[in-house]
Amino acid sequence: MRVVFKTSYDPDIDLHDHAWKRWGIALLLAVMAALPFLVGDYYLAEATNTLIWALAGMGLMVLVGHTGQVSLGHAAFLAIGAYTDAALMNIGWPFLLSFPVAGLVAGVFGAIIAVPAVRMSGIYLAIATLAVFVIVEEMVILLAPITGGIGGIFAPTIEIAGIGFDRYAALDNFYWLCLVVVALVTWGYANLMRSPTGRSFLAVRDSEVSARALGINVTRTRALAFGLSSGVTGLAGALMGHYIGFFNYELFSIFISINLLLVVTIGGLGFIPGAFLGAILITGVPQLISILRDSANATLGIDLGGIPGLDTMVFSLILIGFIIYEPTGLYGRWLKLRVWWELFPLARRDMFRRQKTYLKTERMR
Amino acid sequence: MVREARGLVRAKNCMEIFQLLIGGLANGCIYGLVALGFVLIYKASEGVNFAQGDMMMLGAFVALGLGNSDQLGLPFGIAVIVAMVLMFGIGWGIERVVVRRIFGQPQFALVILTIALGFVLRFAAGSIWGYSPLVLETPFAGMNFRVGGVVIGMADILAIVVTLILTLGLWAFFAFTRIGLAAQAASQNQMAAYIVGVPVMRINALIWGLSGTVATVAGVLYAAKGAIDPNIGLLGIKAFAAAVIGGLGSLPGALLGGLLIGVVEPIAARYAPGELAQMSPYIIMLIVLVTRPGGLFAQIQAKKV
């Protein structure tokens, strides 16, 4: 076990209480930055996709993991981000302007719908976001002059200071762009969670009445969380639009919302690294399935490709398994492993036993 | 002459609206029935079963598999009853095998779990019956009544009648039977219900079974009106809107919400652009949620501190 001897309050305030951890993050960033030199285009594209999913996952994590509000409609904010960015670039805005504006539009939209939505709790909020999603989807079709309607819209090539960031022609650059955005958002997110704003999110999540009694404006806090969440998701949507290149409303289906929920639950609710682990899983499993499928086809002569919906099915089973056996997600499992390792051989099985909980009614809020 | 023509047009319009209303009511009943399934589970465990639409789909397919002449070929009535029993078993089984293990976890866990379950059910149905639309053979297919200028399908009438009977029966079950009351108690406070000797687990399983049966009835009524494929479960989302409009804990509320959506939808489709009609159930739901956050028959009270 590493012991941190504290001589001031700063180690508790810092992002990492130990220099060892800081070096770990630096190393990870270095490896990520060097990735274009280490792997081929195919895997680099996958890595880019994973980064975009992690970004969207962080967006949802603020809401579900840290403020305790469930959204089943986050694909709507991906869509708003993607369409705003693409539409603005199509009328000649530079990416450096259209990208933050896309996030801002998604964020403001999220905060606005959050104001009435925050009066609802739990299930009702989840359903309201689902309704918002359906409405946004239909609006995309209705607003054909801007969004291209059913036909779709083209996301122009990104160019900053004469350097191209095309997803195909300059994949390395596009990857680095995504990496920078993700790194900045992660840093901001981690800052948020060690500041009064982040604490107020947790307070609202865990006990609304005492949050109020401490002077926290619950409505405003929730709206802020919703706005930040949808803003970050909007940024991810804009990048996703550029990653896909040409898209219509079908890209942002209800399944995307559900996949996003999968990212945060499997990754580990309430942990920032969870968003990354979840994103790796959600982009990695289809790859794994296709590899298995090919090998099954080659060696056993079984054509698994003939079974439609197998991917979704496998995802669903993984999800069910996690919810039943490891509700704290991949990151929670990792934390337990680490404790076990640090205490070795003193860890006992029952240290990790979950406490029995009983559900109290939500009708009494 | 002109006035006469105008009168004729008005009569025709009137008839058209009436026709839309009947179809809408029948559709609304099916939404209402699926919504009843939501409410059943919500009443018993304060959880929401997002796989309810898929259970309806599976129920319809099981009945089809038992009853259609190219499959098992049982008589229609027997096929439906056997399907209801089988789906009771599946609902019961889902509770025993999966849902029970997350007992006590936050509601959110159940939402995700049942969404995933829905995908599994859809995959199962797709693997067995394929993804192309199939038609359930019913003895009353194509039977119509003509009242004035309005054509009423037998399937529509059946949907309305069966739904009314089921809602009444379920309401009586919760209001008057010991098990029904115990189920409600269990939802209010699981631990307290445990302590006073309510077999919370057994009741939950029973309720899940029951909701499987109700879903089957809804599925058969739905299938009687047209073809089915494994994706009809998405109708569950609309039914969910219905349940929320009514207030999740209220059986008559669910039916009312279903009827409201069922009636508004075709009328909106007739008089507004198609996208708006698609949105209409959700717009209604949002309006209800914003004005009355607990639904029309709200059961939310302030928490005591």
Place this chain on the structure above:
Amino acid sequence: MSLLAVEDLAIHFGGVKAVDGVSFEVEAGEVFAIIGPNGAGKSTIFNLISRLYEPTRGRIHFDGADITALKAHQIAPLGIARTFQNIELFDHSTVLDNLLMGRHIHRRTNFVQDILFLPKVRREEREHRRRVEEVIAFLELEHYRGKHIAGLPYGVRKVVEIGRALALGPKLILLDEPASGLSVEESQDVAFWIEDMRRDMGLTVLMVEHDMGLVTQVSDRVLAVANGRPLALGTAAEVQADPEVQAAYLGTGDAA
């Protein structure tokens, strides 16, 4: 002039008159206790003062201002902190974070500054932390600083909740049954802390309590309520001697 003045306060839930015409004044620097049998409306009075409930009639004045029309989250910034009867802590956070959440009304940074973690945020954090450490030292919570609430024993949680209220830096602290469920030693600690709060911190304490020993030991004045109505007001001894109060507790007279 009194710090807190409650005039003819009443709240009716449907036909139930939970609080019905209660008036009292709490002087600055005083320890004021409200006692009464279960269901007498004691906690309801607290919830009315912290604006969680909407009164049917009556007014509440604090520090010379009418606070009856304020929202619940506007009460804490005035300097009123409270604890809850059934402990409402943030279960998934550490003791330290719970106490830091008590500093919310003193935050001077907005969310943009927080996200960028400007030097100002760090300075503020150090200051919050310094204040919280004072509370930790006062309540002897050093040992539990980094522990999660969910794993703490009941008695410690009660103390943490008092600590969270103190971290807010209030003028008036409302303690809802601070000694219920505590051992004799623990409630003796609570008694000492209440006296210290008054003497050293200059706080005014309003508490609801069942433990007459504690009430007698620390409180200057006691208000007895039953069925939402005031029965007697005076020193602990006077109130205990009141025949109406005795009747309410023993369940003899019609007041029960």
